[in-house]
Structures are given as C-alpha cells and as structure tokens.
Amino acid sequence: MLGSRLATLILLIGVTPIVARDAVESRTPPEKISLAALGARLFTDPSLSKGGKTACSSCHMPSRSFTDGRARSIGDSGIQTRRNTPTLLSVSRRATYFWDGAEAEFQAAVQRPLFDPDEMGNVSADALVVRIRLAEDYESDFARAFGSPEITLTRIGEALAAYIRDIDEASRHAAAAEKPSLTSQQLAGRRIFSGKAGCGMCHAGPALTDEAFHNTGLAMPGEAAADTGRFSVTGDPSDAGRFRTPSLRAVASTAPYMHNGAFADLDMVIRLYERGGGSPWVRDQAEEADPVARNMASVSPLLAPFVLTEDERNALIAFLKKL
Structure with missing residues (x-):
C-alpha cells in the first residue's frame, strides 16, 4: 500500500528485550x-x-x-x-x-x-x-x-x-517501442485512412488529432438535451455543434464513440463518415433565424461523402485497431 510505513521498535536494557509503556520509539526515515x-x-x-x-x-x-x-x-x-x-x-x-x-x-x-x-x-x-x-x-x-x-x-x-x-x-x-508490422489488409486500411476516407485530415500527428473542433452533424438543435458543444465555452454561434477531434490512440478499446457515445463500434462510425456526417436540420423559421440553431444544423465542409467496398471498410477497421 502506498501509504504504508516502515517502523522499527527496539527496546533494550543491556541485552534483554522488554516491553515498556514509555519506551522511546525509533523509526526509519520515511521513504x-x-x-x-x-x-x-x-x-x-x-x-x-x-x-x-x-x-x-x-x-x-x-x-x-x-x-x-x-x-x-x-x-x-x-x-x-x-x-x-x-x-x-x-x-x-x-x-x-x-x-x-x-x-x-x-x-x-x-x-x-x-x-x-x-x-x-x-x-x-x-x-x-x-x-x-x-x-x-x-x-x-x-x-x-x-x-x-x-x-x-x-x-x-x-x-x-x-x-x-x-x-x-x-x-x-x-507504442514507439512496439513498432508493429502491418498485414497487407492493415496496409490497405492505412492507405484508405490517408486517402479515400480522409481520416488523416483531422486525425493527424503523434496524438492523431488536429486539436480542432468540428461539427459532424450529430448535434440536433431544438432538442431538450441539445448539446451546443464548443459554443458553450466561446459564445460564438459559429462554434455551435462543434466538438473536439478525439485522439485515435487505442481506439479499438475505447468504444462507444463520438461525444455522446452514439455509436457502439467502428463500423458505425465509418458509415457515418461515408454519408458525409449526420443529417441535422432546423425545424421551423424560428430555428432558421437563430444563428446557434442554424450552425448546429450544419456539417463541417471537411466531411464529404465517399464510398467504400466491404473489403475496404474491413481493411480500414483492421488498421484502426492497430493504432
């Protein structure tokens, strides 16, 4: 236990040990x-x-x-x-x-x-x-x-x-010491990560994040539990619905995903991005006139739809599991 102490009690008269109430206690200095x-x-x-x-x-x-x-x-x-x-x-x-x-x-x-x-x-x-x-x-x-x-x-x-x-x-x-070799499937996944899927635009650098805030289309304006994200800190309507880019380190063991835990597995996350993000909307003219609601109902321009085959999707997941 971190809080344990080493203590030594030596009570001697001559060479004969005794027990005494007023004996002087000698302790080793705490480490x-x-x-x-x-x-x-x-x-x-x-x-x-x-x-x-x-x-x-x-x-x-x-x-x-x-x-x-x-x-x-x-x-x-x-x-x-x-x-x-x-x-x-x-x-x-x-x-x-x-x-x-x-x-x-x-x-x-x-x-x-x-x-x-x-x-x-x-x-x-x-x-x-x-x-x-x-x-x-x-x-x-x-x-x-x-x-x-x-x-x-x-x-x-x-x-x-x-x-x-x-x-x-x-x-x-x-992670640096391991330097894992990648299978052909994982190498294919890495190419998709950096290429067709565009993951590397935001998930870059040693921590696999751009340190920025983006709207992925998962923040719905007008809902009782609506989360305005970065706007709650800055007060800038353009930040409404934006959330930090999370690190992808150990991503295979950190499910569920997204700021609200909406997706149970990596396959669901990839399919969101294949669609170009979520599909939020404003419900009436009042929300359309509200800059906060309007920005919450938008999606980052970095998110463009793309198409993966089942093999490509599996390859991307295999690569993500090595991060």
Missing part, C-alpha cells in the same frame, strides 16, 4: 514516493467525490484504455452525464481539454471534474481537502511526496496530473 505514485492512489480513491462513491478510475478505467465503456458516463449522483468519457491517453500535451475545450491548462483540467456537479460533485475545495486529510495515511504520503504533510487542492491536482502524465508517457513509449 520518498513519487508524485505519480501518490496520484495513482488518489486516482482510485472515491473519497475524491462528494458522496464517496466515484473515483477518477470509475470512469477512466485502465482496463478500457482509461474510458468506461458507457455511451455517457455516470456521475457521483448516479445520473448520466451529457458526454462520453474520453481516453486519458494522449491528453497531457493537448492545446485544450474536454469535448468542448473548456480548459486550456492541464492541471486545471485535472481538477475540473472534482467540482462538476454532474461528475464528482464537490461543492468546495475545503470539504474535499478535509475528507482526504481524514483518510488513513494520506498525510504520510503527502509528506513523502512533497516533503511536508500539508494536503491542499493544488497538491492533489499536482499528484493527479503527475500520474496522468506518467501513464500517457508510458503508453507513448510502449
């Missing part, structure tokens, strides 16, 4: 632990949530490439959130964070879910810090990681950020 090790403990601790039921790892499961397998995540209140849980692989070097780019700084992004009422639900930093202080051995672990036992929100965020960076870097190194 240092890394910030990432402390972050790993915090990451799996439901004490970080208001109700004590939800840990970071409840939605970001290591066994699912740090996603949860749900269309949309379940918060500490037991209520389904608005959006799909994205993988934490490739996140530490992003330009902005979350599907709508709500944060531009990594540590702020790490702390944000702690206070989101739909996620971990904390209402104040003070209440969160008190719960962690009351948990067994955390002061010892903070002392071993930071050099002093003070527990603060900033330190909690630093430890969580260190852990997420650690898993991100480890996965990058593993």
Whole structure:
C-alpha cells in the first residue's frame, strides 16, 4: 500500500528485550514516493467525490484504455452525464481539454471534474481537502511526496496530473517501442485512412488529432438535451455543434464513440463518415433565424461523402485497431 510505513521498535536494557509503556520509539526515515505514485492512489480513491462513491478510475478505467465503456458516463449522483468519457491517453500535451475545450491548462483540467456537479460533485475545495486529510495515511504520503504533510487542492491536482502524465508517457513509449508490422489488409486500411476516407485530415500527428473542433452533424438543435458543444465555452454561434477531434490512440478499446457515445463500434462510425456526417436540420423559421440553431444544423465542409467496398471498410477497421 502506498501509504504504508516502515517502523522499527527496539527496546533494550543491556541485552534483554522488554516491553515498556514509555519506551522511546525509533523509526526509519520515511521513504520518498513519487508524485505519480501518490496520484495513482488518489486516482482510485472515491473519497475524491462528494458522496464517496466515484473515483477518477470509475470512469477512466485502465482496463478500457482509461474510458468506461458507457455511451455517457455516470456521475457521483448516479445520473448520466451529457458526454462520453474520453481516453486519458494522449491528453497531457493537448492545446485544450474536454469535448468542448473548456480548459486550456492541464492541471486545471485535472481538477475540473472534482467540482462538476454532474461528475464528482464537490461543492468546495475545503470539504474535499478535509475528507482526504481524514483518510488513513494520506498525510504520510503527502509528506513523502512533497516533503511536508500539508494536503491542499493544488497538491492533489499536482499528484493527479503527475500520474496522468506518467501513464500517457508510458503508453507513448510502449507504442514507439512496439513498432508493429502491418498485414497487407492493415496496409490497405492505412492507405484508405490517408486517402479515400480522409481520416488523416483531422486525425493527424503523434496524438492523431488536429486539436480542432468540428461539427459532424450529430448535434440536433431544438432538442431538450441539445448539446451546443464548443459554443458553450466561446459564445460564438459559429462554434455551435462543434466538438473536439478525439485522439485515435487505442481506439479499438475505447468504444462507444463520438461525444455522446452514439455509436457502439467502428463500423458505425465509418458509415457515418461515408454519408458525409449526420443529417441535422432546423425545424421551423424560428430555428432558421437563430444563428446557434442554424450552425448546429450544419456539417463541417471537411466531411464529404465517399464510398467504400466491404473489403475496404474491413481493411480500414483492421488498421484502426492497430493504432
């Protein structure tokens, strides 16, 4: 256990051991632990949530490439959130964070879910810090990681950020070291990815994302649960319905897909793009006159219909599964 201590009690008079109430206890100095090790403990601790039921790892499961397998995540209140849980692989070097780019700084992004009422639900930093202080051995672990036992929100965020960076870097190194050879089918899929299907226009670079926001035609204006995406951050009507381009790292194990988890498998995603994206619409003149609704009902000009044979579609899926 990360919070365990090594302690040695030596009670000697001459050479005869005895037990005494007022004996002097001698302890070995506590070993240092890394910030990432402390972050790993915090990451799996439901004490970080208001109700004590939800840990970071409840939605970001290591066994699912740090996603949860749900269309949309379940918060500490037991209520389904608005959006799909994205993988934490490739996140530490992003330009902005979350599907709508709500944060531009990594540590702020790490702390944000702690206070989101739909996620971990904390209402104040003070209440969160008190719960962690009351948990067994955390002061010892903070002392071993930071050099002093003070527990603060900033330190909690630093430890969580260190852990997420650690898993991100480890996965990058593993991917670079593996250098998998591709079968003829996967090579064909790579050509389709970069060519006919146009996936590489947005899914490019080491993290397989252009760091931009696009409307794929899945945001329907006028619905009760309509998600305006990037517009909710910028207030710019042209951003309505736009969502971040997700990384495709480990994409085979991060289903379901899209910001709302609408598609259960990669075949469904590819067929969406074959059609040139979704088919949103404005329902009446009022929506037509509303720039937010009108932009939500549009589709990125980068999405043009294309046709794949069944063999080509299977080849593209085979390549995606190697990413």
